[in-house]
Amino acid sequence: RETGWEAVMRVRMGKGLKCTNFHGHFMIRSNDLMALPTVDPDKAMHVDIGYEEQMVPHQMTYMQCALLYTTSQGERRIRVHTMAIPVVSDIGELFKACDSCATSAILSKLAAEKIRSTTIKETIHILNKKVIDVLKEYRQLYSTHLHPHNKLILPETMKMLPLLMLCMQKGALLKSPNEVTTDERSNTIYQILSMPFDNIMKFFYPRMYPLHDLGQIVLENGAVTSLPPTLPLTLNSIKDSGIYLLDNGMVCYLWIGRAISPQWLIDVFGLQNPTPQDLMNLQVGATLNNDTSKKVVGAVNKIRENNIYFQQCYVVRQGDPAEAMILPWLVEDKLQTLHSYTNYLGYIHKGILTR
Numbered sequence: 598r599e600t601g602w603e604a605v606m607r608v609r610m611g612k613g614l615k616c617t618n619f620h621g622h623f624m625i626r627s628n629d630l631m632a633l634p635t636v637d638p639d640k641a642m643h644v645d646i647g648y649e650e651q652m653v654p655h656q657m658t659y660m661q662c663a664l665l666y667t668t669s670q671g672e673r674r675i676r677v678h679t680m681a682i683p684v685v686s687d688i689g690e691l692f693k694a695c696d697s698c699a700t701s702a703i704l705s706k707l708a709a710e711k712i713r714s715t716t717i718k719e720t721i722h723i724l725n726k727k728v729i730d731v732l733k734e735y736r737q738l739y740s741t742h743l744h745p746h747n748k749l750i751l752p753e754t755m756k757m758l759p760l761l762m763l764c765m766q767k768g769a770l771l772k773s774p775n776e777v778t779t780d781e782r783s784n785t786i787y788q789i790l791s792m793p794f795d796n797i798m799k800f801f802y803p804r805m806y807p808l809h810d811l812g813q814i815v816l817e818n819g820a821v822t823s824l825p826p827t828l829p830l831t832l833n834s835i836k837d838s839g840i841y842l843l844d845n846g847m848v849c850y851l852w853i854g855r856a857i858s859p860q861w862l863i864d865v866f867g868l869q870n871p872t873p874q875d876l877m878n879l880q881v882g883a884t885l886n887n888d889t890s891k892k893v894v895g896a897v898n899k900i901r902e903n904n905i906y907f908q909q910c911y912v913v914r915q916g917d918p919a920e921a922m923i924l925p926w927l928v929e930d931k932l933q934t935l936h937s938y939t940n941y942l943g944y945i946h947k948g949i950l951t952r
Contacts, residue, residue, distance in 0.1 A: 606665075614646055615649040622791045657684060705797055731758070830929045850926075
């Protein structure tokens with residue numbers, strides 16, 4: 598991949614706006630100049646933009662990002678991106694342009710920085726307060742007679758925000774010390790601060806594909822071109838007779854139900870008369886000469902495409918001790934002291950009504 602060396606980057610705003618904070622892996626040389634020893638297309642930074650004056654004087658403002666870097670061939674280059682941004686006076690129009698996934702990615706970087714100077718409980722409280730404040734602001738846009746008092750009102754563009762915030766609290770970043778090691782949490786903080794948008798979304802809300810329905814896996818010229826629709830991350834989505842591929846962007850898990858056909862194990866793993874030891878050490882290896890193997894191995898290779906990490910694939914059989922690696926990723930279920938998704942929505946709704 599293309600890499601820039603000895604880079605510096607500056608973000609400029611139009612009249613009335615300014616950059617207030619910077620988040621990510623870099624050094625600040627002056628007020629707004631970011632020094633990047635290396636930079637590549639897989640890195641992401643976060644810049645807070647605030648008001649320099651009480652009002653932006655025009656109906657259109659501009660943002661410009663300039664990156665000065667050295668290529669691997671020793672050439673000094675500059676890359677400039679300029680964006681025109683409309684200015685609105687109605688906050689309802691602003692909510693229509695919001696992106697819940699981008700908002701969650703930004704909040705994850707803020708949480709990764711905050712947790713280094715405060716407690717996990719306080720960091721979670723800050724995240725929940727931000728979600729409640731945003732959704733309360735949206736609720737106040739409408740008269741009370743337009744919606745029931747006991748109904749949670751979500752902007753169409755931010756319906757995923759509560760779910761993603763709950764997923765963040767159930768991940769290694771904010772789990773209690775009893776559930777995650779210090780090394781794992783430190784690695785998660787390091788990764789999140791520069792992780793690209795798509796990987797952050799998969800890390801907090803993984804994708805789970807049912808592979809037992811081979812008809813939904815499209816195979817063309819020996820490669821998988823289409824995967825089945827994803828399933829909700831809950832135990833209710835899993836059947837004893839199914840096979841599921843869970844992709845969190847860092848690693849992937851192939852979960853095999855206890856009621857799976859023995860022929861499936863033969864087709865995918867080549868096991869004619871497997872011993873208990875064989876079943877404990879299953880691995881997704883080379884493609885065998887049958888459609889089942891081609892589609893299953895092809896599905897694993899498909900999710901590895903265009904990823905910045907090479908994803909190790911772990912095979913987990915239902916009932917094995919290794920199943921404990923998968924259960925924490927079923928984030929819509931209740932996990933120990935943390936909410937289920939339904940309970941978390943109730944918690945957010947109560948916070949909006951009482952704040």
